[in-house]
Amino acid sequence: DVKVTQSSRYLVKRTGEKVFLECVQDMDHENMFWYRQDPGLGLRLIYFSYDVKMKEKGDIPEGYSVSREKKERFSLILESASTNQTSMYLCASKTGGYEQYFGPGTRLTVT
Amino acid sequence: QKEVEQNSGPLSVPEGAIASLNCTYSDRVSQSFFWYRQYSGKSPELIMSIYSNGDKEDGRFTAQLNKASQYVSLLIRDSQPSDSATYLCAVNRNDYKLSFGAGTTVTVRA
Numbered sequence: 001d002v003k004v005t006q007s008s009r010y011l012v013k014r015t016g017e018k019v020f021l022e023c024v025q026d027m028d029h030e031n032m033f034w035y036r037q038d039p040g041l042g043l044r045l046i047y048f049s050y051d052v053k054m055k056e057k058g059d060i061p062e063g064y065s066v067s068r069e070k071k072e073r074f075s076l077i078l079e080s081a082s083t084n085q086t087s088m089y090l091c092a093s094k095t096g097g098y099e100q101y102f103g104p105g106t107r108l109t110v111t
Numbered sequence: 112q113k114e115v116e117q118n119s120g121p122l123s124v125p126e127g128a129i130a131s132l133n134c135t136y137s138d139r140v141s142q143s144f145f146w147y148r149q150y151s152g153k154s155p156e157l158i159m160s161i162y163s164n165g166d167k168e169d170g171r172f173t174a175q176l177n178k179a180s181q182y183v184s185l186l187i188r189d190s191q192p193s194d195s196a197t198y199l200c201a202v203n204r205n206d207y208k209l210s211f212g213a214g215t216t217v218t219v220r221a
Contacts, residue, residue: 040213042214043155043199043211090154098203099145099157102147102155104153104154
């Protein structure tokens with residue numbers, strides 16, 4: 001079974017803090033993704049990576065950056081957290097097909 | 112026009128009935144279609160994929176695809192309370208990306 005793990009299930013941060021969300025997959029997948037999910041807006045793609053050190057902006061990259069130094073790990077960074085970044089953050093990975101497999105999610109609250 | 116649209120729901124069905132979920136997509140070149148199930152507070156779980164026109168059955172789930180009409184559906188037969196969840200339709204955009212619908216929430220009444 002594909003296993004995607006995320007560093008925290010719940011996280012509370014203050015406005016202006018730098019926030020790191022970590023995602024690890026154990027299936028040697030080339031592609032990894034970060035989404036946020038908000039009620040009524042569905043899943044929105046923030047960034048994705050198609051290889052180590054390779055990244056591409058998704059639909060809503062503003063306020064976020066990413067890092068992929070190793071194939072199994074993809075990090076999402078909120079440079080200066082704001083209250084409008086309070087959301088559920090979901091990491092996903094895939095290999096050659098189109099199916100994406102999701103981690104358990106991190107519910108981030110910025111106060 | 113949204114890339115992927117689903118019937119908004121919520122959909123309430125009695126236990127044992129068929130739940131029917133619909134999804135339309137705008138990009139005519141899309142070739143891969145997926146249904147994810149998401150329980151409240153959990154992450155999406157892939158339950159069905161379909162690539163060719165017609166029906167694909169997996170247990171109590173049947174996915175139906177009509178590329179000419181740009182339409183994909185999911186039928187849940189003999190619905191159970193454990194099927195109560197939000198169902199997300201996803202369509203490939205290119206080799207890396209999927210577009211997701213907003214989801215349809217299904218409640219199965221015991």
